[in-house]
Amino acid sequence: MSLLLSMDGALWEIIGVSFRVSLMAMLIAVPPALLIAFVLVRCAFPGRWLLISLINTLMAVPTVVVGLLLFILLSRAGPLGDWHLLFTQPAMVIGQILLALPILVVMLHAALAGVDKRAWETALQLGASRRAALWRLVMEARFGVMAALVAAFGRIIAEVGCAMMVGGNIAGFTRNITTAIALETLKGEYAQGVALGMVLLVLALALNLMLGLLRGRGQLVVQA
Amino acid sequence: MFPPSSSSSSVPPGDPSCPVTGTGFAQASPSAAQVLAADASVAPLLRVRGLEYRLPAAAQASGESAEAQGRLLWHVAALDWAPTPASGWVHLKGDNGSGKTTLLRVLAGMQPATGGKLEWQTRDAHPVRYLHQQPYLFDTSVAGNLVLAARWQPDSGSAGQQRDQVEEMLRWSGLSDQARQPARSLSGGERARLALARAWLSRPPVLLLDEPAANLDQAAVEQLALRLEQMCQQGCAVILSSHQDNALSQGSSARWTLSAASLHTEPSAG
Secondary structure, three states, X not given: OHHHHOOOHHHHHHHHHHHHHHHHHHHHHHHHHHHHHHHHHHOOOOOHHHHHHHHHHHHOOOHHHHHHHHHHHHOOOOOOHHHOOOOOHHXXXXXXXXXXXXXHHHHHHHXXXXXXXXXXXXXXXXXXXXXXXXXXXXXXXXXXXXXXXXXXXXHHHHOOHHHHHHHOOOOOOOOOHXXXXXXXXXXXXXXXXXXXXXXXHHHHHHHHHHHHHHHHHHHHHHHO | OOOOOOOEOOOOXXXXXXXXXXXXXXXXXHHHHHHXXXXXXXXXXXXXXXXXXXXXXOHHHHHHOOOOOOOEEEEEEEEEEOOOHHHOOEEEEEOOOOOHHHHHHHXXXXXXXXEEEEEEOOOOOOOEEEEOOOOOOOOOEHHHHHHHHHHHOOOOOOHHHHHHHHHHHHHHOOOHHHOOOEHHHOOXXXXXXXHHHHHHOOOOOEEEEOOOOOOOOHHHHHHHHHHHHHHHHOOOEEEEEXXXXXXHHHOOOEEEEEEOOEEEEEEOOO
């Protein structure tokens, strides 16, 4: 704790990397996830249930496996080796996008599916464009959507396998909270590990409190 | 001539054995007929030819024969509807399950017919508003629901104009005092009023109401009739469905009845 309070520069650098990478991954992953979830809700096409099951399965894929696949793709000899992305922050962002997408799609799909079908029809009947109507659906499902965002962000900021494999845990560059904890623990420097772990715990608490507050206020409004 | 706004499909015209129904308003209302006679360029607002809707064939049936067609829900051989502001609304009658809702939804362009042609002859790209039997209110305040409608209407004006529209519709629906309340906390009658105001905010040329009286008490139905009268006078063409007679059937100028899978039109008795 005293480490955090003393504003150890390296420590904050590590925390910064975690947030930068995970927020960027969320920014990129949310729009396509929303579109896929919307298509799954609105459109009936052959293989729809197969696709949903597949995405559900992807949600359970261990992060190291995603890291391994990405490592093979991005390594010098791999198909995307020319991009020279291995052991960089963009590689970590790509890995976290892949990890966030399935959980986002599944939870956004559940949230949007819970909205009454008449909501979409009513919005279009009132002259809304498809984009405006989709935004309205998101607003109607806002608590479920928030839950999806929190769950996905929680997963990717706390994952260690993929960040370690494709990031490489390079100090000051791709070392984030989770890979730093793993390293410090191996070195026997438990204090720094515990301090970083507390950052993650506080973050999880803050996100869940925020969600709970939003939800609680929503319920109060409905009861009023 | 105005270009037809709705799509049409190339399906063989109606089965000649089906009863050819009347030509709607042109026959029903002398004033409408005169208007038509006086100016040949006035086209009916709605022109329907051989429109039909078949229920999707059951899965088992399609296994037996690829050509298997679903049961015919209804068929409209020919219909020209040219409502005038003075003529009042059309009362669409039919038993439960006769396809009133499907007909209204097809007319509103919310689902395709399985055959025939349907044209709304109006300049408006999106002339028809459909109101669900139980209207969906967005999860926001009463005023918020109207604000959305004001924002989404085709020619939305400035923020100030939109605010004026919202305030006007709040007064019109008698919901000014509840403006900040969540829309879903309203009573059944208030919900119906809000949904009507939300649809009417942009002054659409055509309004289709699915069983508007189903969940209302006598007083609320009479209030609704007054508002509909006002809307018709301002040039809105209204079709409403109801499986029974009530205060709304008295103000109607024509009755369309769905029975034996076809639509019959007649001037209203009331």
